[in-house]
Amino acid sequence: MRETCLVMEADVRVLEERILRDGKNLGGGILKVDSFVNHQVDPLLMDACGKEFAQRFALVGATKILTAEISGIAPALTTAIHLGLPVVYARKTKPITMPDQVYLTLAPSHTKGRMVELIVSPEYLANGEKVLIIDDFLASGQTILGLARLAEAAGSRIVGIGALIEKTFEGGRAALKTLGVPIESLACITSLEDDQILFGEPL
Amino acid sequence: MRETCLVMEADVRVLEERILRDGKNLGGGILKVDSFVNHQVDPLLMDACGKEFAQRFALVGATKILTAEISGIAPALTTAIHLGLPVVYARKTKPITMPDQVYLTLAPSHTKGRMVELIVSPEYLANGEKVLIIDDFLASGQTILGLARLAEAAGSRIVGIGALIEKTFEGGRAALKTLGVPIESLACITSLEDDQILFGEPL
Numbered sequence: 001m002r003e004t005c006l007v008m009e010a011d012v013r014v015l016e017e018r019i020l021r022d023g024k025n026l027g028g029g030i031l032k033v034d035s036f037v038n039h040q041v042d043p044l045l046m047d048a049c050g051k052e053f054a055q056r057f058a059l060v061g062a063t064k065i066l067t068a069e070i071s072g073i074a075p076a077l078t079t080a081i082h083l084g085l086p087v088v089y090a091r092k093t094k095p096i097t098m099p100d101q102v103y104l105t106l107a108p109s110h111t112k113g114r115m116v117e118l119i120v121s122p123e124y125l126a127n128g129e130k131v132l133i134i135d136d137f138l139a140s141g142q143t144i145l146g147l148a149r150l151a152e153a154a155g156s157r158i159v160g161i162g163a164l165i166e167k168t169f170e171g172g173r174a175a176l177k178t179l180g181v182p183i184e185s186l187a188c189i190t191s192l193e194d195d196q197i198l199f200g201e202p203l
Numbered sequence: 204m205r206e207t208c209l210v211m212e213a214d215v216r217v218l219e220e221r222i223l224r225d226g227k228n229l230g231g232g233i234l235k236v237d238s239f240v241n242h243q244v245d246p247l248l249m250d251a252c253g254k255e256f257a258q259r260f261a262l263v264g265a266t267k268i269l270t271a272e273i274s275g276i277a278p279a280l281t282t283a284i285h286l287g288l289p290v291v292y293a294r295k296t297k298p299i300t301m302p303d304q305v306y307l308t309l310a311p312s313h314t315k316g317r318m319v320e321l322i323v324s325p326e327y328l329a330n331g332e333k334v335l336i337i338d339d340f341l342a343s344g345q346t347i348l349g350l351a352r353l354a355e356a357a358g359s360r361i362v363g364i365g366a367l368i369e370k371t372f373e374g375g376r377a378a379l380k381t382l383g384v385p386i387e388s389l390a391c392i393t394s395l396e397d398d399q400i401l402f403g404e405p406l
Contacts, residue, residue, distance in 0.1 A: 024300075032300040039301070040291045040327040041276075043283035070292075073244075073276045080246035081281075088243045089273075096314050097227075097235040098242070111299050124243040 015187045050078025053162045060159040062132035076134040090118040103153045107146030118146045127155035138163035141172030218390045253281025256365045263362040265335035279337040293321040306356045310349030321349045330358030341366035344375030
């Protein structure tokens with residue numbers, strides 16, 4: 001089973017190559033990466049991506065990493081391992097272990113076609129925290145904006161945003177500009193039209 | 204924030220110590236470990252747990268790691284990093300990227316108080332796979348039995364079961380005995396009565 005595990009090393013283009021090899025353009029702007037990111041995870045690729053994020057955000061002074069369950073957990077965790085920082089994942093349903101008073105916001109889910117809740121306990125997001133947001137996709141930016149609202153509600157400050165895969169044609173980077181923080185994506189897709197997967201630079 | 208990150212090294216008792224320090228006995232058999240496992244994750248502790256699982260299961264010949272979203276992802280991923288194996292997490296809702304034909308089973312959720320679906324795509328669980336199951340808790344064993352049913356439906360064979368935290372008083376180990384595979388837990392809780400957290404040996 002080792003053939004599914006690639007090492008990114010210094011060359012971040014290995015994620016692009018993996019998307020070209022194993023990603024599936026399902027049409028309608030949907031890229032399926034279930035064989036190495038979203039259902040099956042390639043741990044060594046994910047570790048290499050975490051290492052890359054850790055390098056790119058080494059100097060932003062983050063004290064905590066924030067992501068959204070479910071697909072954000074893997075890249076956020078490997079980034080957290082390399083930065084030595086705790087990671088908090090916003091829940092989409094409130095577990096019984098969570099206090100009654102929580103930070104909660106709504107964000108539209110592209111893949112679910114409805115609004116989902118993003119919930120963080122005040123226990124783990126404190127006033128003055130410097131938050132690095134890591135997620136699997138940067139598409140419309142709405143999930144990440146939701147995470148930023150949670151952080152701001154807690155009195156935390158966003159210091160950076162990282163996504164494994166950016167889809168520039170959904171405009172997320174522009175939506176996040178108001179946050180005024182560095183935004184890094186490891187693979188930047190400019191078009192999924194005509195059954196193709198085209199890479200390029202962020203807009 | 205670094206004070207929340209401990210290194211397990213060779214001594215697996217660091218997880219027990221962490222549970223005693225930061226775990227909360229909520230009563231009714233519920234142990235809250237949201238500050239380092241289930242909502243906020245301590246990545247270095249999780250990495251050390253993954254390394255420990257990798258050592259304990261080094262010789263079982265696993266070709267794939269299987270877990271259930273959401274809380275199983277972190278320990279399964281760090282184990283996968285140390286074993287160099289792909290990890291699949293069973294979904295609880297079917298994403299639009301998944302084919303129509305899936306492996307699906309139902310398992311009772313202790314913390315949700317209802318049945319939840321566990322769904323794996325046949326794309327990532329093949330005939331002949333040797334599956335190591337990793338999860339955060341071993342309580343009644345029902346989630347792990349559900350994962351085992353999915354693996355068996357796919358023609359895979361379970362070769363080991365690992366859980367961060369076992370609650371012996373819920374009888375999960377006995378329920379899993381029929382699978383006939385090694386079961387490893389890194390912290391074994393024998394009682395949560397009278398506001399205490401007591402550790403001991405598996406039954």
